[in-house]
Amino acid sequence: xxxxxxxxxxxxxxxxxxxxxxxxxxxxxxxxxxxxxxxxxxxxxxxxxxxxxxxxxxxxxxxxxxxxxxxxxxxxxxxxxxxxxxxxxxxxxxxxxx
Numbered sequence: 001x002x003x004x005x006x007x008x009x010x011x012x013x014x015x016x017x018x019x020x021x022x023x024x025x026x027x028x029x030x031x032x033x034x035x036x037x038x039x040x041x042x043x044x045x046x047x048x049x050x051x052x053x054x055x056x057x058x059x060x061x062x063x064x065x066x067x068x069x070x071x072x073x074x075x076x077x078x079x080x081x082x083x084x085x086x087x088x089x090x091x092x093x094x095x096x097x098x
């Protein structure tokens with residue numbers, strides 16, 4: 001299982017004021033007991049020019065450039081923070097195994 005994130009990765013999950021979408025998605029997977037790899041893709045949404053040439057894999061997987069994106073072991077794709085949270089809550093890891 002692989003979680004694609006922006007450079008903020010997990011750091012935004014526990015920020016006191018702003019909870020970053022990539023960090024919130026990672027936290028949901030952690031709370032559900034999943035082990036996963038993180039792959040950071042370049043660029044930030046607010047600075048669109050920073051994404052140029054750095055999100056080809058995301059575009060290939062989803063047809064758009066936004067992260068977070070979760071790729072499951074069966075190669076199915078879950079796109080967006082809310083969808084990843086919902087998936088994690090509906091699919092807790094069995095005995096901590098991923």
